[in-house]
Amino acid sequence: MDTTTQFITVIILCLTLLTVVQGALVARRRKDAFPLRPIAAYDAIPYMVGTAIEADRPVHVSLANTGLGGSNTLLTLASAEMFYQTALRADSSLLTASDPTVLPLTYNLLRRAYVQRDREDRFSGSRIRWYPSGTQSLAFAAALTATLGDERVSGSILLGSFGAEMALVLEAAHRKKQGSIASSVDLQGQAVAYAMAGETLIGEEMFVAGAYLSDNAAQRGAVVALDTLRWLLILGIVIFTLAAIFEPVKNALFGGG
Amino acid sequence: MRRLIATLSTAIAMSFGIVTLWGLLAGGGVVTSLANILLQLVLLTVAVSILIGIINLFGVHFGRIRYREGNWGYSIIVILTAALVIALWLFNADDANMILLENAQVAVESALAGLVLFALVFGAYRLMRRRVTWGGILFTVSLLIILIGALPLRETAFIADARAWLLAVPVSAGARGILLGIALATIVTGVRVLIGQDRSYRESENI
Numbered sequence: 001m002d003t004t005t006q007f008i009t010v011i012i013l014c015l016t017l018l019t020v021v022q023g024a025l026v027a028r029r030r031k032d033a034f035p036l037r038p039i040a041a042y043d044a045i046p047y048m049v050g051t052a053i054e055a056d057r058p059v060h061v062s063l064a065n066t067g068l069g070g071s072n073t074l075l076t077l078a079s080a081e082m083f084y085q086t087a088l089r090a091d092s093s094l095l096t097a098s099d100p101t102v103l104p105l106t107y108n109l110l111r112r113a114y115v116q117r118d119r120e121d122r123f124s125g126s127r128i129r130w131y132p133s134g135t136q137s138l139a140f141a142a143a144l145t146a147t148l149g150d151e152r153v154s155g156s157i158l159l160g161s162f163g164a165e166m167a168l169v170l171e172a173a174h175r176k177k178q179g180s181i182a183s184s185v186d187l188q189g190q191a192v193a194y195a196m197a198g199e200t201l202i203g204e205e206m207f208v209a210g211a212y213l214s215d216n217a218a219q220r221g222a223v224v225a226l227d228t229l230r231w232l233l234i235l236g237i238v239i240f241t242l243a244a245i246f247e248p249v250k251n252a253l254f255g256g257g
Numbered sequence: 258m259r260r261l262i263a264t265l266s267t268a269i270a271m272s273f274g275i276v277t278l279w280g281l282l283a284g285g286g287v288v289t290s291l292a293n294i295l296l297q298l299v300l301l302t303v304a305v306s307i308l309i310g311i312i313n314l315f316g317v318h319f320g321r322i323r324y325r326e327g328n329w330g331y332s333i334i335v336i337l338t339a340a341l342v343i344a345l346w347l348f349n350a351d352d353a354n355m356i357l358l359e360n361a362q363v364a365v366e367s368a369l370a371g372l373v374l375f376a377l378v379f380g381a382y383r384l385m386r387r388r389v390t391w392g393g394i395l396f397t398v399s400l401l402i403i404l405i406g407a408l409p410l411r412e413t414a415f416i417a418d419a420r421a422w423l424l425a426v427p428v429s430a431g432a433r434g435i436l437l438g439i440a441l442a443t444i445v446t447g448v449r450v451l452i453g454q455d456r457s458y459r460e461s462e463n464i
Binding site: 001006009010012013016017020021024068069074075077078100101103104125126128129130132137138139141142146149150151152164165167168170171174185187190192194195196202203204206207208218222225226229230233 | 278281282284299300302303306307309310313314316317320326327328331362365366369370372373376377379380381383384392396432434435436437438439441442443444445446447448449450451452454455
């Protein structure tokens, strides 16, 4: 890594650290200081869970091929948070994944969700399913379509790195009249999710489940930090764009040379 | 006790994270060597998690057979196939494993790939049928321009130009916007892990 990249990385990390800590402090002190903008997918989750409880069916969360230790580690942690929040509310949850590294993490989160609800006796490891397959695998999508029917799930939340194969899962969910919330870091998968899922999470919205579904100040602080960084980035893009076009525009208007 | 374990796991995660980051930024020296050792430990953990995965696979499907859950017959096939693949691997019969892969998995995946097209077309049709929104209209119009613009016809040449512009400017900008958003969220999540705010390794909500 060259010195310039190192310097920029350190600056970005320090800035993020500052905004995350400050955001958490502000969110803890004044809960309503930064109201979260409504996101339809997060609004739909309590309804999906409520429907599942009434029908005595599980809510299905799929993390696809995201796992720990690779480039998707942080996405995995964010998706796992979504699973935890769902397991905390739903009577029965089902998780599917194709990367085995998420198994210990999700076992622990599911157990903790049951402990939090004083229902540790209901914890069952079979609610976590491992379907071994490769990246963006059609075999994994096929396994999911079968699971939707066999387990009679009420609704599915698909997060991670799905590709176009997500269409098969969403199509199966639609045919079975099951709700769906989907998102993908892969742009093809994201487009499929937008067209076919009941509700969609786009881009960074995937990472803020904890803030929207819990009352945790640190999680809300992370959203404040994310918004602050986004505006700084927009400001940076605008400034650099203006700086880049200033000279050509000046030459065009007043004559160059 | 739980509080102690939670504090300990938070401390381990934070220190491992900081050392790895430092090793990545330093680009040499003792810290980088230490970071590499930690990364090797991750590989070991991955191997253990595969074992957990195999136990999970057999546990889930034996459970399905035992309680006669819906379509439990397929679970017998899964268990037999998994056992066969493991046995072939143990006896170093890689050729037989490849035949299984090429004749079974590749064939099934190819058939499914054909189905994806129909699922996508039906999905695009349903988008407008479900609810008409500005986003939906924009999505459908863009889709039509992209599809028609790809046709090798002289009559649709102007649509091909529109397609090229669409792909070069708004689609590219939108894709970059989404990826920048994901990158920002990843950095924020990473920093939260480094300062011990993430829930994954914390036992209690209050720590």
